Amino acid sequence: MNTETRELPMTLEPRANYLNDGHSIRSWLLTTDHKRIGLLYMVSITLFFFVGGAAAAMMRLELLRPQGGLVTSALYNKLFTMHGVIMVWFFLIPSIPTVLGNFLVPLMIGARDVAFPRLNLVSWYLFIAGGASALWAIIAGGVDTGWTFYTPYSSTYANGHVLAMAAGIFIAGFGSIATGLNFIVTIHKMRAPGLTWFRLPLFIWTIYTTSLILVLATPVLAITLTLMALERLFGVGIFNPAMGGDPLLFQHLFWFYSHPAVYIMILPSMGVVSELIPCFSRKSIFGYNFIAYATISIGVFGFLVWGHHMFVSSQSVYAGMIFSILSFLVSIPSAIKVFNWTATLYKGSITFQTPMLYAFGFIGLFTIGGLTGLFLAALAVDVHLHDTYFVIAHFHYIMVGGAVMGYLGGLHFWWPKITGRLYCEWLAKLAAVTIFAGFNLTFFPQFILGFMGMPRRYPVYAPEFQVLNVLSTAGASILAIGYLLPLAYLLWSLRYGKPAGANPWKATGLEWKTSSPPPRDNFANAPVVTEEPYNYDAQAAELSLEENSHA
Amino acid sequence: MNNPSSFPFPEQASNLAPGVDWIFYTLTALCGAMTLLVVALITLFCVRYRRGSRASRANANPRSLPWEVGWTLLPLPIFLAIFFWAAKTYFRMSRPPKGAMEINVVAKQWMWKIQHSDGRREINELHIPVGRAVKLVMISQDVIHDFYVPAFRTKQDVLPGRYTTEWFTPTKPGKYHLFCAQYCGLDHAIMGGWIYVMMPADYAQWLAQGQPPDSLAARGERVFYTLGCSGCHAANSKIRAPLLDGIYGKPAPLSDGTIVTVDDQYLRDSILLPNKQIAAGYEPVMPTFQNRISEEDLTAVIAYLKSLGSVERNDP
Ligand SMILES: [Cu+2]
Ligand SMILES: [Cu+2]
Numbered sequence: 001m002n003t004e005t006r007e008l009p010m011t012l013e014p015r016a017n018y019l020n021d022g023h024s025i026r027s028w029l030l031t032t033d034h035k036r037i038g039l040l041y042m043v044s045i046t047l048f049f050f051v052g053g054a055a056a057a058m059m060r061l062e063l064l065r066p067q068g069g070l071v072t073s074a075l076y077n078k079l080f081t082m083h084g085v086i087m088v089w090f091f092l093i094p095s096i097p098t099v100l101g102n103f104l105v106p107l108m109i110g111a112r113d114v115a116f117p118r119l120n121l122v123s124w125y126l127f128i129a130g131g132a133s134a135l136w137a138i139i140a141g142g143v144d145t146g147w148t149f150y151t152p153y154s155s156t157y158a159n160g161h162v163l164a165m166a167a168g169i170f171i172a173g174f175g176s177i178a179t180g181l182n183f184i185v186t187i188h189k190m191r192a193p194g195l196t197w198f199r200l201p202l203f204i205w206t207i208y209t210t211s212l213i214l215v216l217a218t219p220v221l222a223i224t225l226t227l228m229a230l231e232r233l234f235g236v237g238i239f240n241p242a243m244g245g246d247p248l249l250f251q252h253l254f255w256f257y258s259h260p261a262v263y264i265m266i267l268p269s270m271g272v273v274s275e276l277i278p279c280f281s282r283k284s285i286f287g288y289n290f291i292a293y294a295t296i297s298i299g300v301f302g303f304l305v306w307g308h309h310m311f312v313s314s315q316s317v318y319a320g321m322i323f324s325i326l327s328f329l330v331s332i333p334s335a336i337k338v339f340n341w342t343a344t345l346y347k348g349s350i351t352f353q354t355p356m357l358y359a360f361g362f363i364g365l366f367t368i369g370g371l372t373g374l375f376l377a378a379l380a381v382d383v384h385l386h387d388t389y390f391v392i393a394h395f396h397y398i399m400v401g402g403a404v405m406g407y408l409g410g411l412h413f414w415w416p417k418i419t420g421r422l423y424c425e426w427l428a429k430l431a432a433v434t435i436f437a438g439f440n441l442t443f444f445p446q447f448i449l450g451f452m453g454m455p456r457r458y459p460v461y462a463p464e465f466q467v468l469n470v471l472s473t474a475g476a477s478i479l480a481i482g483y484l485l486p487l488a489y490l491l492w493s494l495r496y497g498k499p500a501g502a503n504p505w506k507a508t509g510l511e512w513k514t515s516s517p518p519p520r521d522n523f524a525n526a527p528v529v530t531e532e533p534y535n536y537d538a539q540a541a542e543l544s545l546e547e548n549s550h551a
Numbered sequence: 552m553n554n555p556s557s558f559p560f561p562e563q564a565s566n567l568a569p570g571v572d573w574i575f576y577t578l579t580a581l582c583g584a585m586t587l588l589v590v591a592l593i594t595l596f597c598v599r600y601r602r603g604s605r606a607s608r609a610n611a612n613p614r615s616l617p618w619e620v621g622w623t624l625l626p627l628p629i630f631l632a633i634f635f636w637a638a639k640t641y642f643r644m645s646r647p648p649k650g651a652m653e654i655n656v657v658a659k660q661w662m663w664k665i666q667h668s669d670g671r672r673e674i675n676e677l678h679i680p681v682g683r684a685v686k687l688v689m690i691s692q693d694v695i696h697d698f699y700v701p702a703f704r705t706k707q708d709v710l711p712g713r714y715t716t717e718w719f720t721p722t723k724p725g726k727y728h729l730f731c732a733q734y735c736g737l738d739h740a741i742m743g744g745w746i747y748v749m750m751p752a753d754y755a756q757w758l759a760q761g762q763p764p765d766s767l768a769a770r771g772e773r774v775f776y777t778l779g780c781s782g783c784h785a786a787n788s789k790i791r792a793p794l795l796d797g798i799y800g801k802p803a804p805l806s807d808g809t810i811v812t813v814d815d816q817y818l819r820d821s822i823l824l825p826n827k828q829i830a831a832g833y834e835p836v837m838p839t840f841q842n843r844i845s846e847e848d849l850t851a852v853i854a855y856l857k858s859l860g861s862v863e864r865n866d867p
Contacts, residue, residue: 073737146734152711153694153736157660241712242841244824247695248710281600287615312697313708314715317645321638328630332623339622340615342589345596347611352597360593367589371582378578378633379641380571384704387697387732448559451575453701455732458740462728468559538600539608 017420017517032117033520038102039418040124045091045099046487048131052086053483055079060442060476063469068460076459077144078160084147089169090131092399093261095407096268097214098127098179101207103418105183107511107518108201110192110527115185123175123182130172137164146457148258151239151250155231162232166225173218180214183207192510194529198292201509201533202285205292206271209299213260213267217303221257224250248313255306263302265399266366267295269406270337273359276409277341278534279507280356281348282541285534287340294333301330311382320379327377334370338363349538349545353505354428358409361436365401369394372447390450393443401439408435408486415490416504420517421497427489435482441475508535564727564748565703566720570640572704578633644705647718651684655767655850658709659692661738663729666850670764675744677729679721680754686718688815692846697733700746706732714815721748771855774848778840792837793830796859804831818853 018035021027028036059079062070071079102120106113114120137143143165145154154162187208191200228250230236237243239250278285285291307315307323341363350356372394376382385391416422445468454465461469503512508531514523563569599606654677655666665673679685689698689709698717699706702725707717731742749757765773775781783792802810803817806829811817820827822844825837844852 073740077734077737077739144736148734150695150734153734157694157736241710247712282602284612286612287619290615290619311641312706314710314713317642320641324638325631325634328634331630332626335626336619336623338589339618342592342596343615343618345593345600347606347608348596348600349602349608350597350600351602360597363593364586364590367586371585374582374630374633375575375578378574378637380567380637380644381574381578383641383644383706384571384575384701386706387699387734388701452559452561453699453728453730455699455730455740457734460740538611541602542608545603 015515016519017515018520019420019517021520030121032113032121034102034106034114034117034120035418035518035522037120037124038099041094041098041102041127044124044128044131045094048086048090049483051135052083052091053480055083055086057476057480059083060473062459063461064473066461066463066466066469071459073459074144075142077146077457078138078142080457081143081146081165082138085134085143085165085169087399088147088261088265089172090127090134092265092403093176094127094172095265095403096272096410097183097207097210097264098123100203100272100407100410100414101179101183101210101268104414104511105186105204105207106190107417107514107522108204108509109187109190109195110510110523110529111186111190112521112523114182115189116182119178120182123178126175126178127172130168130170130175132168133164133171134168137161137168140164148254149225149228149250150254151228151231151247152242152245155228155238155250156240156242163229166229170222170225173222176214177218180211180218183211184215187211192527192529195510198289199529199531199533201271202274202288202291202295203268203271205295206267206274209295210264210267213264213299213302217257217260217264220253221261224253224257227253248310248315251310251313252306255309256303259306259309260299260302262395262398263298265403266406267298269362269366269403269410270295272406272410272413273341273362274337275507275509276355276359276413277344278536279413279505280353280359281345281350282536282538283344283346283348283534284532284536285340286343286346287336288533291337291340294336298330298333301326301333305330308377308382311379312386324377324379328374331370331374331377334366338367338370347538349541352429354423354425354432355409355413355505357429357432357436358405358412361432362402362405362409365397365405365436365439369397369401372397384453385450387456388450389446389454389456392456393446393450396443396446401443405435408432411486411490413505414511415493416500417511417516417518419494419497420500420515421493422500422504423493423497424489427485431482431485431489434478434485438475438478438480438482442472442479443475445469445471445475508533562702562723562725562727563704564721564723564725565700565705566722567640567644568702568704568722570643574633574637574640581629581633644718647686647716648684651686651718652679653686653688654679655854656687656689656698656709657692657846657850658689658696658698658731658742659846660694660736661731661742663698663731663742663744664847666767666847668767668854669758670766670770671758672764675729676747677744678747678749678754678757680751681721681724681748682751684718684720686716688850689715689717690819690846690850694735695733696731696735696742699730699732700727701730702727702746708733714819721746724748724750724753767851767854768858769855771848771851771853771858774844774852775855778844778852780852783837790836791833793833795856799857799859805829806831806833806835815853818856819849822849822852 062068140161143160143162145158227238231238237245239245239247305327308327311320449468500516502515510527657664663675665677691709691711696709697706703719705719707715725748727746729744729746783790784795798813803813804810823841826835829835
């Protein structure tokens with residue numbers, strides 16, 4: 001892509017950028033700069049990630065022994081509820097869209113900001129208000145319904161602060177809707193001259209699809225939680241059969257939101273990987289159009305498969321069959337993406353910097369996560385595996401192996417752009433490898449546990465499941481170290497990291513055409529796009545390498 | 552443990568287990584091969600096309616369309632085959648065979664109450680003979696639970712207010728885990744027990760133990776009298792109410808003109824929510840028995856009403 005920006009010097013401080021554009025607390029808390037809002041989100045979701053992670057750590061310790069003994073059942077039930085709620089709504093769903101999306105969408109399309117900068121700030125406050133309500137519910141005594149809030153347990157039988165927790169999710173949901181709306185309008189209306197839809201980076205395609213899902217699905221979640229609250233507060237019989245309600249109705253509504261929510265979490269990661277692979281193999285992406293269409297069709301099909309969570313709920317057998325076959329079909333666009341990323345490597349000029357390691361990790365783990373989804377889509381097999389550790393392993397491969405690896409890959413890729421600094425490369429590689437190894441040791445044994453029949457949400461379990469649980473806990477400790485490392489070296493780089501320069505990876509894409517960190521208004525001169533995306537050239541990269549070595 | 556399962560393969564102890572496992576292992580093989588293929592290709596490309604390698608980079612961008620079409624269409628028939636196979640097995644799992652031994656299960660936080668049709672009751676244990684199809688008719692007294700027997704490879708949610716069924720034919724004597732698989736609150740993890748699959752002789756011995764209790768239907772008859780059902784539903788009653796003999800399994804015309812088949816769920820609703828479906832030609836005077844009858848008594852009354860099905864109807 002061609003822009004008329006002058007070469008920028010490699011020094012940092014004196015030049016005005018969005019980071020030194022005001023140092024007061026006020027200049028951050030009332031900012032309407034999409035880049036600063038992205039950072040506000042980054043700090044908040046990182047906090048939530050470690051809160052949710054602490055809950056997981058305690059669960060894994062409890063599961064070291066079959067008879068437990070570290071925490072009570074009551075506390076364990078609160079821990080997995082807290083882990084689920086925090087990780088899903090206060091980390092995974094916001095992660096890439098609100099941090100990288102906020103930072104990058106305007107930069108990638110050559111705009112000065114999002115379409116509604118003040119609404120963008122409102123989104124963050126809604127997110128924080130929701131998060132505060134959820135944290136309050138946890139501190140005030142906790143909730144033990146599980147993140148799925150199944151009725152009539154949640155609406156009638158559960159003690160604890162169910163309503164405060166639900167209110168937190170409800171409020172944060174409006175933040176999501178506003179963010180989605182903002183991105184949709186921004187992408188439609190604010191693209192630089194020459195930046196046609198099929199010249200957009202694939203990251204933008206995934207953020208666009210994710211935004212559509214956020215806008216269409218989140219209201220259903222809000223309605224569902226409201227109905228649950230009505231039943232709990234005023235005894236309006238909606239889900240509890242003792243009051244004339246239907247408990248399955250809740251599950252239908254809940255999964256109508258929560259299945260698409262899985263795609264909210266994974267699509268943006270796919271977008272990140274689609275940026276990383278071309279850059280580090282110096283190749284244009286293989287099958288750009290197909291990846292873009294696959295993204296949209298995952299978004300659409302994702303709305304039609306919610307019933308695969310209900311194969312043993314007493315949903316009709318025929319409904320089960322329809323949901324099963326649609327679930328098989330939705331896996332095809334995902335497979336297309338994996339093949340395209342692999343094919344992009346062909347005849348590339350591949351290097352193995354940290355972001356690329358995460359991209360490889362993503363492909364491997366996402367492939368396993370996606371393929372094990374087929375086991376659960378196959379009706380008879382799901383009858384056995386439903387609500388066992390197999391399901392836990394499957395969705396952690398998607399949501400941690402996939403979504404979190406993508407987020408970390410993206411964070412490492414754009415960190416120099418965001419902060420203007422380089423992090424310590426060898427430490428970062430070490431962390432990437434540690435996370436990959438720890439992750440597999442944690443979650444692979446859980447597939448076997450599930451096949452052997454260990455149900456989820458058990459603080460105590462039959463002795464024959466112990467060996468695999470111990471392995472899993474061992475893996476979790478490695479994983480924990482892996483996650484703490486980036487926190488340390490990324491913070492360190494803020495002060496001591498080498499200046500990054502505008503484009504340390506020699507990447508294409510408009511965000512790399514401006515200085516790092518970018519100025520308040522992103523571009524000194526409004527960019528004009530004249531080229532296709534991912535205009536990399538492996539042959540040239542190889543040639544320049546040879547010339548350098550001969551010179 | 553009587554049956555140390557051959558780790559990591561769970562015991563196969565029902566007629567359903569081998570079918571499920573076959574699909575599972577086939578999927579494992581297919582998906583394993585697929586993962587290996589992707590990993591092998593990535594490794595190959597990473598070695599061959601690492602920066603600075605001598606491999607040629609000419610014609611690096613082949614036309615993508617044929618490839619895309621290929622890998623979109625290739626998985627399709629495989630997926631469809633797996634889908635049909637699993638769906639067929641699922642269909643079989645959802646249709647209990649005729650003549651299966653019927654056992655009632657009432658779930659409550661946090662125990663399983665089992666009622667055999669001969670009136671025998673168990674808690675968190677189920678004794679059944681090997682080789683005989685068993686059909687569980689299940690209901691929950693409070694929240695949703697799930698009756699899961701990994702060795703049988705089957706599970707089914709147990710709902711409040713709605714009967715669900717689950718069936719299997721145990722094929723191997725032994726002692727197997729019963730788990731609650733649907734999170735149901737505080738003691739969800741210990742809401743379990745054991746399934747004892749017994750040789751016919753051992754089962755007969757088990758049956759012979761202790762006083763043979765009243766059959767479920769006999770108990771239901773007592774409840775029918777103590778709760779005053781007979782006051783309206785007896786042939787000589789002053790109040791006009793339908794005779795209940797022989798109605799099970801037959802069509803019942805309703806006051807709104809529809810016709811439904813009388814099954815467990817219909818009987819249950821008639822007793823708990825009498826105004827939901829009103830028998831054609833009668834006044835809706837029947838009181839609700841919600842909160843006045845326990846789930847176990849309800850099962851017994853339904854068993855009693857079903858047993859009337861075999862009695863010849865007297866002249867109305
Ligand atoms: Cu799903
Ligand atoms: Cu349970």
